[in-house]
Amino acid sequence: MATPDELARLVAIHLRDLQDSEPNWTVAHSDVAGRGVFATRDIAAGELLFRECPLVVGPTARKGSILNTCVCCHKLLAVKDFLCKHNCMLPVCDACADTVEHREECELFQRWQPVELSQLAQMCADKNSDPPLVNPYSLRILTAVRVFFLKPDQRALVNAMQANAERGYRQEIIKAAQSFRKFPTTDKSFMDNLFRIVGVLNTNAFEAPCRIGEHETLLRGLFPLTAIMNHECTPNASHYFDNGHLAVVRAARPIPKGAEITTTYTKILWSNLTRGIFLKMTKHFICECARCNDNTENGTYLSALFCREQGCKGIVIPVQSKILQPDWRCTSCETVAPHAKMARYQDFALNTINNRINTSTVHELITFINEMCPRFCPPSNYVLVEAKLNVIWRMSRFKGEFSEEEMQHRDRYRDEILEIMEKLGAGDCTLKKLITNEIP
Numbered sequence: 368m369a370t371p372d373e374l375a376r377l378v379a380i381h382l383r384d385l386q387d388s389e390p391n392w393t394v395a396h397s398d399v400a401g402r403g404v405f406a407t408r409d410i411a412a413g414e415l416l417f418r419e420c421p422l423v424v425g426p427t428a429r430k431g432s433i434l435n436t437c438v439c440c441h442k443l444l445a446v447k448d449f450l451c452k453h454n455c456m457l458p459v460c461d462a463c464a465d466t467v468e469h470r471e472e473c474e475l476f477q478r479w480q481p482v483e484l485s486q487l488a489q490m491c492a493d494k495n496s497d498p499p500l501v502n503p504y505s506l507r508i509l510t511a512v513r514v515f516f517l518k519p520d521q522r523a524l525v526n527a528m529q530a531n532a533e534r535g536y537r538q539e540i541i542k543a544a545q546s547f548r549k550f551p552t553t554d555k556s557f558m559d560n561l562f563r564i565v566g567v568l569n570t571n572a573f574e575a576p577c578r579i580g581e582h583e584t585l586l587r588g589l590f591p592l593t594a595i596m597n598h599e600c601t602p603n604a605s606h607y608f609d610n611g612h613l614a615v616v617r618a619a620r621p622i623p624k625g626a627e628i629t630t631t632y633t634k635i636l637w638s639n640l641t642r643g644i645f646l647k648m649t650k651h652f653i654c655e656c657a658r659c660n661d662n663t664e665n666g667t668y669l670s671a672l673f674c675r676e677q678g679c680k681g682i683v684i685p686v687q688s689k690i691l692q693p694d695w696r697c698t699s700c701e702t703v704a705p706h707a708k709m710a711r712y713q714d715f716a717l718n719t720i721n722n723r724i725n726t727s728t729v730h731e732l733i734t735f736i737n738e739m740c741p742r743f744c745p746p747s748n749y750v751l752v753e754a755k756l757n758v759i760w761r762m763s764r765f766k767g768e769f770s771e772e773e774m775q776h777r778d779r780y781r782d783e784i785l786e787i788m789e790k791l792g793a794g795d796c797t798l799k800k801l802i803t804n805e806i807p
């Protein structure tokens with residue numbers, strides 16, 4: 368792995384004009400993991416740390432993505448006949464098809480010879496469905512392919528980044544290879560490079576929302592400096608993406624000189640167990656931060672479930688921290704329950720509440736949260752907190768369509784969530800700014 372100094376040198380070249388003459392951060396060795404970002408002086412809450420453009424960006428092409436989105440300008444294309452006029456089979460608008468940015472990838476994809484869309488139905492999960500309108504696997508590999516066209520310093524920066532070598536990442540390459548007749552699978556050097564790049568992307572890339580007019584899409588962007596920040600469950604920095612093409616990172620709390628600047632790879636309101644499982648599955652580490660060691664989660668009880676002992680109205684929380692199948696103990700009657708039993712109750716709450724979120728109007732969801740949920744889920748449980756957050760998002764999108772009473776419920780939910788964030792010590796995090804409308 369590249370030294371912190373080498374990584375810092377390449378990051379400085381990448382940032383160019385966005386680099387301050389005297390930055391309040393530096394890249395150095397981290398006791399948490401590998402390299403990290405550290406404060407070079409005392410930093411006040413809210414202070415700008417850095418802004419960064421992506422080194423490379425492309426479509427996420429996740430399940431549910433709107434695939435008729437131009438892979439260059441990200442605008443929505445027609446529902447039919449939206450593939451590149453030069454036959455690379457990528458969705459590209461006519462204006463972008465002739466640009467230098469698209470030319471190299473377009474010629475490469477043409478040389479690799481994309482398979483017919485009719486053959487793709489065989490590869491896709493549902494073999495009886497109609498042929499897809501675009502090949503999702505060639506879309507998914509596009510961001511990695513774009514790395515091959517970067518300048519030497521930019522390539523060196525990608526090489527200097529951490530790449531977790533998960534076997535599962537090969538699937539992305541195998542699927543892409545099957546999408547072309549002449550994918551260079553026998554070129555060992557190319558395949559080794561591609562595997563490492565896919566590892567770098569899966570370890571470091573962000574999903575950044577981008578809006579063009581009314582059309583919103585999720586981009587897969589590699590923002591190297593933002594990615595070098597290590598994870599903490601209640602981090603001291605917060606980031607957001609300005610329309611997919613600029614990461615903005617600020618201090619969420621005061622950061623003393625020399626302290627590591629951290630971000631979060633999970634959702635801040637998830638319970639200890641949910642964050643732990645997510646980090647293990649997707650980032651391959653067990654977090655050791657203070658919050659993960661506190662079973663009350665700073666007194667927020669985001670994991671809490673109801674005790675099932677007869678006559679007891681208490682709540683149960685995990686006994687051991689940092690293990691993925693803990694015992695659970697009631698804080699009132701002290702009865703201990705095995706994880707398998709409590710996991711069933713948590714799954715029930717999760718599925719029931721998510722089902723309502725997906726099928727109910729805002730009015731119905733508010734009634735459900737207020738009247739039904741208290742029967743099976745403690746108000747502090749993170750799934751119920753997420754449902755309240757969903758009401759806030761939906762009401763902020765369709766302003767002016769709600770009754771006075773609905774707005775009062777929304778404001779109460781917002782105050783409850785702000786109180787949880789206060790207990791967690793989250794400071795001026797992005798979520799707080801979003802729900803208090805500081806970020807439009």
Ligand SMILES: C[S@@+](CC[C@H](N)C(=O)[O-])C[C@H]1O[C@@H](n2cnc3c(N)ncnc32)[C@H](O)[C@@H]1O
Pocket residue numbers: 397399400401402403528529531570571594595596597598599650651652653654655
């Ligand atoms: C995007 S990288 C972060 C930068 C990385 N430290 C480096 O040297 O390039 C993400 C990886 O860093 C490691 N990491 C980040 N935060 C961590 C933490 N709190 N505990 C353990 N490992 C962590 C994990 O290996 C994770 O997959």
